[in-house]
Amino acid sequence: MRTPLMAANWKMHKGPGEAVGFFNRFVEAIGDVEGREVLVCPPFVDLYVMGRKLRDLGDDAPFRLGAQNMHPAEQGAYTGEIAPPMLRAVNCDYVILGHSERRHIFGEDDEFINEKVKAARAFDLIPVLCVGETEDQRDAERAEEVVSTQLRQGLSGVDVTAPDQLVIAYEPVWAIGTGRTATPADAQAMHAHVRSILADLWDEELADGIRIQYGGSVKPHNVDELMAQPDIDGALVGGASLEVDSFTRIVNFKR
Ligand code: PEP
Numbered sequence: 001m002r003t004p005l006m007a008a009n010w011k012m013h014k015g016p017g018e019a020v021g022f023f024n025r026f027v028e029a030i031g032d033v034e035g036r037e038v039l040v041c042p043p044f045v046d047l048y049v050m051g052r053k054l055r056d057l058g059d060d061a062p063f064r065l066g067a068q069n070m071h072p073a074e075q076g077a078y079t080g081e082i083a084p085p086m087l088r089a090v091n092c093d094y095v096i097l098g099h100s101e102r103r104h105i106f107g108e109d110d111e112f113i114n115e116k117v118k119a120a121r122a123f124d125l126i127p128v129l130c131v132g133e134t135e136d137q138r139d140a141e142r143a144e145e146v147v148s149t150q151l152r153q154g155l156s157g158v159d160v161t162a163p164d165q166l167v168i169a170y171e172p173v174w175a176i177g178t179g180r181t182a183t184p185a186d187a188q189a190m191h192a193h194v195r196s197i198l199a200d201l202w203d204e205e206l207a208d209g210i211r212i213q214y215g216g217s218v219k220p221h222n223v224d225e226l227m228a229q230p231d232i233d234g235a236l237v238g239g240a241s242l243e244v245d246s247f248t249r250i251v252n253f254k255r
Contacts, residue, residue: 002211004227005167005234006251007039007128008241009068009096009215019046022244023053029248033062036234038251039094039128041066044082051091066094066128069102072112072119084123095120096128096236098154100173110153117158121165128167128236129154130215131194135174143172144193151197160202163209168194169236175216177238184225184232187214191231220249227253 014022019042030038040063042050047067054065071081087095097120098113113129120127131150133143147170160166170190172182182190191212198207214226215236226232235253240246 002163002209002233004036004253005039005211005213006036006253007066007094007169007213007234007236008041008247009099009236009238010040010042010242011068011101011238012043013242014042014046016046016049019043019050020053023050025244026248027057027063029244030251033251036251037062037064039064039066041068041094041096043068047087047090047092055091064093065091066096067092068096068099070095070097070116070120070125072115074119074123084119084125087125088123092125094126094128094167096130096169098130098150100130100132100171100176104173110150113154114156114158117154121159126165126167128169128213130169130171130236132171132173132176132216138172138174143190147190147194148197151194152201155201160206160210163206163211167211167213167234168198169213169215170194171215171236177217179217181217181219181222181226182214184229187226188229188231191229195231218250220246223250223253224255228255 051065054063067087070084071078075083097116102108117127131147133146137143137146175181194212195207198210211233213234213236214232218235218237219240
């Protein structure tokens with residue numbers, strides 16, 4: 001059984017004070033969380049204080065911390081960048097890599113993303129590798145091909161020996177921040193496709209255990225239907241993760 005992973009990607013929102021305030025209210029609102037894991041990915045400047053908060057809650061609490069990006073090098077002359085050991089040092093377990101905003105606004109390609117995924121594994125961080133097609137690619141019926149290429153190149157030479165060492169997020173670019181969501185059936189079809197590629201890269205048993213999140217305008221009103229799909233194992237949530245009420249409802253999805 002795959003434990004659903006419900007993740008907040010705050011992008012460039014909330015400084016340390018707001019982040020802690022949100023988290024305190026969220027922990028109170030959510031109460032006992034069972035049968036799901038909650039991941040919060042705030043901006044870099046919040047990670048230290050959030051890492052301490054999570055440490056205080058203990059390892060048994062279902063809350064985990066992640067970064068939104070990182071550089072693949074261990075250290076060096078990369079002004080403005082953050083290295084994998086720095087993320088480990090502030091209690092991060094996860095790192096989002098290849099988010100469509102990194103690909104499309106900052107020009108990251110599959111080769112660079114692949115270096116990052118390898119570096120994450122080398123430093124014991126769990127990569128959340130984001131893949132997804134643009135609207136033009138979907139209209140041209142190239143969505144599966146585009147996602148296959150992103151997966152095969154992004155995961156090339158990556159050492160994964162257990163299913164909890166990797167998460168994939170399928171995020172159709174046209175659905176991110178737009179209020180448009182893939183239909184549950186279309187999302188399920190792509191998730192099944194992603195799983196078949198993972199089986200091809202490793203084996204079926206490993207692929208069956210790897211969590212594949214859906215991202216792209218996940219909201220309280222559509223989360224239940226999406227999470228009811230057999231290959232949707234969680235959500236990567238942008239806009240709706242910024243408010244305690246909406247993120248609480250999303251984490252409390254009902255199947
Ligand atoms: C995201 O940031 O990955 C995302 C899916 O954003 P939103 O939920 O706002 O579409």
